[in-house]
Amino acid sequence: xxxxxxxxxxxxxxxxxxxxxxxxxxxxxxxxxxxxxxxxxxxxxxxxxxxxxxxxxxxxxxxxxxxxxxxxxxxxxxxxxxxxxxxxxxxxxxxxxxxxxxxxxxxxxxxxxxxxxxxxxxxxxxxxxxxxxxxxxxxxxxxxxxxxxxxxxxxxxxxxxxxxxxxxxxxxxxxxxxxxxxxxxxxxxxxxxxxxxxxxxxxxxxxxxxxxxxxxxxxxxxxxxxxxxxxxxxxxxxxxxxxxxxxxxxxxxxxxxxxxxxxxxxxxxxxxxxxxxxxxxxxxxxxxxxxxxxxxxxxxxxxxxxxxxxxxxxxxxxxxxxxxxxxxxxxxxxxxxxx
Ligand code: AHM
Ligand code: MG
Numbered sequence: 001x002x003x004x005x006x007x008x009x010x011x012x013x014x015x016x017x018x019x020x021x022x023x024x025x026x027x028x029x030x031x032x033x034x035x036x037x038x039x040x041x042x043x044x045x046x047x048x049x050x051x052x053x054x055x056x057x058x059x060x061x062x063x064x065x066x067x068x069x070x071x072x073x074x075x076x077x078x079x080x081x082x083x084x085x086x087x088x089x090x091x092x093x094x095x096x097x098x099x100x101x102x103x104x105x106x107x108x109x110x111x112x113x114x115x116x117x118x119x120x121x122x123x124x125x126x127x128x129x130x131x132x133x134x135x136x137x138x139x140x141x142x143x144x145x146x147x148x149x150x151x152x153x154x155x156x157x158x159x160x161x162x163x164x165x166x167x168x169x170x171x172x173x174x175x176x177x178x179x180x181x182x183x184x185x186x187x188x189x190x191x192x193x194x195x196x197x198x199x200x201x202x203x204x205x206x207x208x209x210x211x212x213x214x215x216x217x218x219x220x221x222x223x224x225x226x227x228x229x230x231x232x233x234x235x236x237x238x239x240x241x242x243x244x245x246x247x248x249x250x251x252x253x254x255x256x257x258x259x260x261x262x263x264x265x266x267x268x269x270x271x272x273x274x275x276x277x278x279x280x281x282x283x284x285x286x287x288x289x290x291x292x293x294x295x296x297x298x299x300x301x302x303x304x305x306x307x308x309x310x311x312x313x314x315x316x317x318x319x320x321x322x323x324x325x326x327x328x329x330x331x332x333x334x335x336x337x338x339x
Contacts, residue, residue, distance in 0.1 A: 005195060006195065007193050007196070008196070009031070009034075009193075011185070011196055012027045012030055012031060015178070025110065025111065026161065026178065028086045029081070029086050029087060029112060030162065032081050032084050033081075033164070034194060036081070037133060038187070038192055039080075040072070040076050040077070040166070040168075041166070041168055041172045041187065044069065044125070044131065047069060047125050047126075047128075069125055070094060070118065070119045074092055074116075074118040074119070077090075077116050077133070078090055078092065078099065082099070082101050085102065086110060087110055088101055088102065088111065088112065088113060088140055089101060089113040089114075090115075090116070091114075091115045091116075091153050091310055092115070092117070092118060093116070093117040093120075093311070094118055097310070101148075109144055110144075111139055111140055112138065112140065112161065113139075113140055113152045114136070115135070115136040115138075115279055115283075116133065116134065116135045116136070116279065118133055119132075119133060120132045120134055120280065121245075121248060121249065124246060129247060129250075130168055130247050131168050131247055131250075132165050132166055132167045132247060133165060133166040134163075134164075134248075134279060135283060136283040136286070138152065138153070140152040150310070153310060154278075154306075154307040154309070154310070156305060157283075157285055157286060157302055158303040160282065162179070163283035163286040163287055165249045165253075165283070166249075167249045171186050171187065172186070173187065173194075173197070173253070175253065175287070177286060177287055180290075181200050181291075182201040182256075182287055182290045182291040201256060201291050203255070203259060203288065203321065204258070204320055205259075205322050206322045207240075207255065207260040207319060207320035207322075208237055208241055208258075208259060209240060209254070209255055209258060209259065209260030210228070210231045210261050210263070211245075211263065212242075212264070212265070214228070216265075216269070219267035219268040219269050221266065221267075221298075221334065222334045223298065223327075223331035223334035223335070224263065224265045224327075226330045226333075227326065227330040240260075248262065248280060248284070252287075252318065255319050255320070256287075256288070256293065259320045259323075261317065261320060261324060262318050263317050263327070264315065264317075265298070265317070272312070272315070273314055273315040273316060274313060275314065276311060278307055280316075281302050281318075282303065284316075284318055285301075285302035285303050288318050292321065293319055295316070295318040295324070296317045296324055297314050297315045298317055298328065298331040299328065299331060299335070
């Protein structure tokens, strides 16, 4: 069937039928994210006007804007998801602990928990560079009808039922997977509708882009340093091109379309790297694998890691399969030579 002009709403309904035991709960959940994304998008687009609008009545102190938008996005996603009574728990990068929904009501039957990074890369807002929202969905492991516990959130990424991101870029896109490939939808801002613009997204097996904060080079593990040198060598299709926005969602999105590797290694300054396993790496890893790419901590598959705590960090390497394989080779060689 031709996907021309198919809206996200239509796509969700059409694909709900594909789940044998679907109760419609996941569809409702994706719909809520779609709604919150549109509202946050509207707010993000106004970010540059904040001083002007502030002068017109709001008492905005300069510099407050960036943090405010973080908080705004956090509240928006949490409210949208909890008001609609479709999930039993939410954890957010912006919140210290998880939120239990309807924990007083024994009749609630919701089975999904959501983890979100409401506005990733928010230091980019002040300078008009893309930011994103990342989400991740699991089926709870504790009994339905009881309050959620930490166990429901500390599941390995391979248990994810759905994951996706919104990129607020030159266009706003929502990209997600429910485990049957990755599809991308572009917002037509004039009428507030997402259209299927990128069906069955897939990483090229090989890529020519590497994305890493090279300012930290001196602090990186030897294996990463050697891989970066390899990327810069003149041989075959190398040197590769270096591209780093500093907004993971955008870096990931570009690399998935064009072929590339994104790296946030550990360093001598940050022993576990910077990115969060639950809110950032697992959802991106699920998307990467669903798009024929690969995600690793340098040695192990990200989706196999058993989380210990909600805000755990992890080194992250993600992208075109052959590129991540190569990076792992360098990491393993280096580890072997240290014994
Ligand atoms: P944040 O959650 O505080 O926004 O940080 C996550 C962001 C990622 O989007 C991006 O890849 C990374 O931080 C950039 O970090 P750095 O500035 O250290 O390169
Ligand atoms: Mg983040």
